Each structure stands twice: as structure tokens, then as C-alpha cells.
Amino acid sequence: MSEIERPVIRPRRLRRTPALRRMVAETSVEARQLILPMFVAEGLDEPRPISSMPGVVQHSRDSARAAVADAAEAGIGGVMLFGVPTDEHKDAEGSQALDPSGILNVAIADAVAEVGDALTVMSDLCLDEFTSHGHCGVLTETSAGALVIDNDRTLELYAAMGLAQAEAGVHMVGPSGMMDGQVAVIRDALDGAGHQDVAILAYGAKYASAFYGPFREAVGSSLQGDRRTYQQDPANGLEGVREALLDVEQGADIVMVKPGLPYLDVLRQVKDAVDIPVAAYNISGEYSMVEAAAANGWIDREAAILETLTAFRRAGADMILTYWAVEAASLLAR
Ligand code: PBG
Numbered sequence: 001m002s003e004i005e006r007p008v009i010r011p012r013r014l015r016r017t018p019a020l021r022r023m024v025a026e027t028s029v030e031a032r033q034l035i036l037p038m039f040v041a042e043g044l045d046e047p048r049p050i051s052s053m054p055g056v057v058q059h060s061r062d063s064a065r066a067a068v069a070d071a072a073e074a075g076i077g078g079v080m081l082f083g084v085p086t087d088e089h090k091d092a093e094g095s096q097a098l099d100p101s102g103i104l105n106v107a108i109a110d111a112v113a114e115v116g117d118a119l120t121v122m123s124d125l126c127l128d129e130f131t132s133h134g135h136c137g138v139l140t141e142t143s144a145g146a147l148v149i150d151n152d153r154t155l156e157l158y159a160a161m162g163l164a165q166a167e168a169g170v171h172m173v174g175p176s177g178m179m180d181g182q183v184a185v186i187r188d189a190l191d192g193a194g195h196q197d198v199a200i201l202a203y204g205a206k207y208a209s210a211f212y213g214p215f216r217e218a219v220g221s222s223l224q225g226d227r228r229t230y231q232q233d234p235a236n237g238l239e240g241v242r243e244a245l246l247d248v249e250q251g252a253d254i255v256m257v258k259p260g261l262p263y264l265d266v267l268r269q270v271k272d273a274v275d276i277p278v279a280a281y282n283i284s285g286e287y288s289m290v291e292a293a294a295a296n297g298w299i300d301r302e303a304a305i306l307e308t309l310t311a312f313r314r315a316g317a318d319m320i321l322t323y324w325a326v327e328a329a330s331l332l333a334r
Pocket of ligand 1: 126127128176177211212214215227
């Protein structure tokens with residue numbers, strides 16, 4: 001038998017003890033990097049569970065306030081608020097989104113009244129929760145009779161929606177509708193009204209994804225059809241970088257890549273291409289897959305959560321929107 005060659009280089013040396021592994025870890029996850037997406041529904045007296053997202057609820061105004069206070073207490077980075085109006089309050093133009101007494105705008109004011117500047121309060125800036133057809137923009141009829149998205153008319157509504165959110169006291173708006181030019185018009189509208197300090201977290205690369213499925217229940221979506229004329233084709237990576245660069249040019253303060261796990265390559269490319277912070281959205285389908293597998297005993301839930309968040313950080317995310325934000329903060333503190 002020939003003599004076994006003894007390796008001189010042994011990477012395993014640095015993996016031998018927990019203390020060594022902790023010392024050489026290249027990335028870490030911290031509570032301050034996590035942002036909790038929250039749903040606040042109109043007309044609820046108490047929170048309503050979302051069956052497709054076990055552990056996540058549609059909040060009432062009161063329970064949302066309490067959850068925002070808990071988020072601040074947990075030391076996470078912020079909350080991203082989504083409004084869920086009643087069906088009677090949806091219309092073709094999503095007008096409740098612009099109304100100071102609309103559910104999202106009152107939820108912003110409630111959150112800011114609760115935590116002030118102690119926690120960053122962010123809001124989704126998109127019409128889809130508010131439109132009767134569920135699209136992110138308003139529709140117009142072509143001469144051939146087809147209904148298509150009117151990009152530029154939608155921009156006017158986004159500008160007004162951004163102003164309504166700024167008036168409600170939001171720290172940062174999150175335009176997620178993927179209309180061309182949205183960041184520029186929102187920036188311009190905010191600046192024109194003296195809201196220079198309201199920041200923009202732009203959904204730079206946002207893909208038309210099957211993994212949004214559970215979210216559609218979470219917001220009681222009215223969508224018929226799909227969003228493929230405005231959200232990106234999953235086949236395109238370079239286009240994601242192009243979208244992110246356009247948002248930077250238009251004045252975004254942070255750009256986001258969404259979904260997260262199936263697009264970590266896009267996240268890395270965007271991180272390497274821009275000189276502003278990059279966020280990633282660990283979306284509803286990614287959440288529910290882990291929860292469902294864990295409920296079946298097929299996966300170690302807490303380990304899977306921490307591994308997921310670590311993967312986002314390794315791929316280049318400076319911050320992560322995740323439904324596990326508050327729980328993860330307590331796991332990380334152990
Ligand atoms: C659109 C919006 C969506 C999500 C966040 N903002 C859904 C969509 O584009 O259909 C999805 C978030 C998630 O799945 O967790 N305003």
C-alpha cells in the first residue's frame with residue numbers, strides 16, 4: 001500500500017471549536033439590520049391570522065401600535081407598513097392611498113406617535129392594495145380595447161401618495177410598483193413640499209415571482225392576471241442591475257432586490273454595482289416554505305431562519321426585510 005499523503009494545508013483547523021468558528025466568521029447578522037414588514041387592516045378589532053403565513057397577522061390599529069413598540073424594544077432596524085383597506089374602499093385609482101384617513105396613512109401616524117424617531121418607520125408606496133383590480137398602477141384602454149397600465153398617470157398618483165405618507169410622518173417610503181421613473185417623481189414631489197428628509201428605499205430589482213403567493217392572501221389582493229408587464233422576468237440578471245442603477249440615478253437612498261433567496265446572484269451583482277446601501281426582501285413564499293417544512297418536522301426551524309439571514313448578508317445585503325425580524329433579534333441575542 002502506498003503511503004498516504006499528509007495534507008499540509010488544513011482549513012478544518014479554523015473550524016475545530018465554536019470559539020474559533022466565531023472568531024473567523026466572515027459575516028454576521030445583527031438585529032439593527034432587520035426590518036419587519038407589517039400588515040395593518042382597516043376595520044379590525046383584533047389581529048386576524050393569515051393562514052398562508054403561520055405566525056403572521058393582519059394587525060388592527062391597536063395591535064399594530066403594540067407590535068411597533070415591540071419592534072423598537074427588540075432593537076431591529078425598522079418596520080415596513082402595508083395597508084389593507086376593506087373591499088368597499090378599493091377603486092380603480094386606489095384613491096384611499098392618497099387619503100390622510102386611509103388605513104396606511106393612519107397606520108404610519110400611529111407608528112410614529114408610538115416610537116417617534118426611536119425606530120425607522122417605512123411604508124409601502126404602491127397602489128396594488130388599494131385598487132379594485134389589484135394592479136400596482138392605473139389602467140387605460142388601448143385603441144384595440146385592451147387594458148394596459150398607464151405608467152405616467154400612475155407616476156402622478158405615486159407622487160401624491162408619497163406626499164400623503166410624508167404628511168403622516170413616515171421616515172422612509174418604499175416604492176414597489178416598478179413603474180419607470182417612479183423614484184425621480186417621488187423625490188421631486190417630496191422635495192417640492194419641504195420633505196427633503198424623507199428617504200426612499202427603492203425596490204430596484206423586483207421580479208414577477210410565484211413566491212409572492214402567500215402575500216397576496218396577506219393583503220387580500222384583488223389581482224386578476226399577472227404583473228409581467230412591470231415586474232421583471234426571472235431570467236434577467238443584468239436588467240436587475242440596470243434597474244438598480246436607474247434608481248440610484250433618480251435619487252434612491254437604498255435599493256432593494258426582491259424576492260431574496262432565488263435572486264442572491266442579483267443581490268450580489270447589485271451590491272457590487274452601487275455605492276448606496278442594498279436591502280433584500282426575504283418574501284412571503286420564502287417564509288412560508290420554511291414554516292411549512294418546520295411544521296412537518298422536516299427542518300430545524302430556528303437554524304433554518306438564521307442560516308437564511310446569514311445567506312442574505314453573505315450575498316451582500318446591508319439590511320433584510322423579513323417576517324422573522326423580531327424573533328430573529330431574540331435568537332441572535334442568545
Ligand atoms: C406590491 C408588493 C408585493 C410584495 C411586496 N410589495 C407583492 C406583489 O408584487 O405582488 C410581496 C411581499 C412578499 O411576498 O412578502 N406592493
